[in-house]
Amino acid sequence: MQPKHPANSEAPSRALTDYPRPSVAVDTALLTVADRALSVVLVQSGDRPALPGTFLHEGETLRDAVLRSLRVKCGISGLEPRQLRVFDAPGRDTRGWVLSVAHLDVVPARDLTLDASLAHPTAVGSARTLPLMYDHAEIIELAVDALRAEYADRPDPRPLLPEPFTLRELQTLHEAIAGERLPRDAFRRRMEPLLTDTGELSRGTRGKPARLFRRTPDPRR
Amino acid sequence: MQPKHPANSEAPSRALTDYPRPSVAVDTALLTVADRALSVVLVQSGDRPALPGTFLHEGETLRDAVLRSLRVKCGISGLEPRQLRVFDAPGRDTRGWVLSVAHLDVVPARDLTLDASLAHPTAVGSARTLPLMYDHAEIIELAVDALRAEYADRPDPRPLLPEPFTLRELQTLHEAIAGERLPRDAFRRRMEPLLTDTGELSRGTRGKPARLFRRTPDPRR
DNA sequence: GGAATAGTGTCTATTAGACAGTATAGA
DNA sequence: TCTATACTGTCTAATAGACACTATTCC
Structure with missing residues (x-):
């Protein structure tokens, strides 16, 4: 009107x-x-x-x-x-x-x-x-x-995670939001192409150091 | 508030x-x-x-x-x-x-x-x-x-088509809404399980008579 | 019979999930 | 060395699209 x-x-x-x-x-x-x-x-x-x-x-x-x-x-x-x-x-x-x-x-x-x-x-x-x-x-x-x-279908649009972060940290966030466990392989495959690899590795953690990522500046935000 | x-x-x-x-x-x-x-x-x-x-x-x-x-x-x-x-x-x-x-x-x-x-x-x-x-x-x-x-992902939720209707009529409607042609096979496979077959056939049309369907009363509406 | 439309079966490329194997750190 | 975690490759089942073939009507 x-x-x-x-x-x-x-x-x-x-x-x-x-x-x-x-x-x-x-x-x-x-x-x-x-x-x-x-x-x-x-x-x-x-x-x-x-x-x-x-x-x-x-x-x-x-x-x-x-x-x-x-x-x-x-x-x-x-x-x-x-x-x-x-x-x-x-x-x-x-x-x-x-x-x-x-x-x-x-x-x-x-x-x-x-x-x-x-x-x-x-x-x-x-x-x-x-x-x-x-x-x-x-x-x-x-x-x-x-x-x-x-x-x-996006890694962290809001954003909630402090950068840089590992894929596991991102998955834990997604599981909290979804309210259920997510399959690890499929989660990697969907999210990794949407992230920017910093080249750095996590330090002081238990097993093999994980790669650290940043959010990719995203056209869809 | x-x-x-x-x-x-x-x-x-x-x-x-x-x-x-x-x-x-x-x-x-x-x-x-x-x-x-x-x-x-x-x-x-x-x-x-x-x-x-x-x-x-x-x-x-x-x-x-x-x-x-x-x-x-x-x-x-x-x-x-x-x-x-x-x-x-x-x-x-x-x-x-x-x-x-x-x-x-x-x-x-x-x-x-x-x-x-x-x-x-x-x-x-x-x-x-x-x-x-x-x-x-x-x-x-x-x-x-x-x-x-x-x-x-639904046949005709609003509904726009008069019943009964053929799959082609439904596809023409979807193509108008989507603004593009849709693949015939995939459209059939997705929609047919969501419809109720009346058992009747279209009459007075050009080629082989088409089966006539109704909307299935849908939990999602 | 020919044209037009409806319906069915099959092949293939893609994808998600499962799973097993390899790599690399701390203890 | 052992264990925990990260990472990679392969297999399989499900799916969408492509395509070809059959079926049935009107002309």
């Missing part, structure tokens, strides 16, 4: 602000991999755990609102939020007419320095058993599926 | 309506297959072609707003809109602070009875050369990609 009539069924001369407008919020499933487990950062909202979120301010993009909420509630910045979908069920928020734009974002566990009394990562398996606010359980499921799709 | 504080950084006691709120619109890429070409329905908005859209009314879901706009502008109903994403660039609408939730919907060409002076289907290839409103060109690209993904 654009210029001309604000809505076909109504008088075109009325100003935009004459019509009722919803409040618009953003809620973010902030995912991380901690201790080989895919986890989501939860904050406390009233009596229940919830995803971090905030209301959209005037003149602000959704992306900026997400970054602001994560900065304020989790003390992190420099991320790359991705829209999932809008939740719009009429009665979903008891305070009134509120739309929520669900987002996914990802942060390396080492960058997470949370005030543990406010926010803490929870393994997504455990999160499923918690009494989360409203549609937040569904948002987490959407976020996990979206992250799995992003990692399905 | 939910109950408790409207936004962490502001006084929790103020009412939702004390904060500025955006107008929320829906815009829909209504796709169809006409004359073996994937097409999008365009309406005239001021001096340019545009996608049909409207503003969201109070107490209305996004889905209902999409259905209302398509009923009013294109005279069709009974569809299944799917959210693509929210467009929120601050200056995208000259009338003020307007978010638009882009949608995809699909309609069989035979159900399209448009007032040609108001709305008409345009092949997506041609639509790319038109000076569309705002972000509507991008919405069409998103919609086409989404539709291709829906049809990539």
Whole structure:
């Protein structure tokens, strides 16, 4: 919908602000991999755990609102939020007419320095058993599926691993995200052509030193 | 974001309506297959072609707003809109602070009875050369990609074909959506197990009569 | 019978998974 | 030397595409 009539069924001369407008919020499933487990950062909202979120301010993009909420509630910045979908069920928020734009974002566990009394990562398996606010359980499921799709055929698009890394470290990351073991041979064959070999080897490890790789600057990112 | 504080950084006691709120619109890429070409329905908005859209009314879901706009502008109903994403660039609408939730919907060409002076289907290839409103060109690209993904591994999820249909009719549909020829053998092998054979044959056609199929009630829809 | 379309069987190149063997470090 | 890990090569089953052959209708 654009210029001309604000809505076909109504008088075109009325100003935009004459019509009722919803409040618009953003809620973010902030995912991380901690201790080989895919986890989501939860904050406390009233009596229940919830995803971090905030209301959209005037003149602000959704992306900026997400970054602001994560900065304020989790003390992190420099991320790359991705829209999932809008939740719009009429009665979903008891305070009134509120739309929520669900987002996914990802942060390396080492960058997470949370005030543990406010926010803490929870393994997504455990999160499923918690009494989360409203549609937040569904948002987490959407976020996990979206992250799995992003990692399905790319080494580390977000990126989560510090460079350089070995193929085993990359596979361990993928297994945490996928929630299952992956075949070693097929994983090598798919990922190695997508990485840049540094020529260096890991040192101080148990067996044969592993080759160290970097992410290849990727057209698809 | 939910109950408790409207936004962490502001006084929790103020009412939702004390904060500025955006107008929320829906815009829909209504796709169809006409004359073996994937097409999008365009309406005239001021001096340019545009996608049909409207503003969201109070107490209305996004889905209902999409259905209302398509009923009013294109005279069709009974569809299944799917959210693509929210467009929120601050200056995208000259009338003020307007978010638009882009949608995809699909309609069989035979159900399209448009007032040609108001709305008409345009092949997506041609639509790319038109000076569309705002972000509507991008919405069409998103919609086409989404539709291709829906049809990539399913016979006719939307559904577009009248039953019963032959494998060739199904393949012609898929080729229109994919925008390219598909290999006959591989197409058969993938699709036939996903269809229900009616046991009937086509009649009055040129060569050997073809078997007629129906869609199999599908767990994935 | 000829043309056109539907349907079937076979060959091959590619791929994923399984598995075994070799290489190289620390203990 | 032993063990753990990294790396490489080969085999096999599944799959997609190519292609050829047969089947059945209308003209």
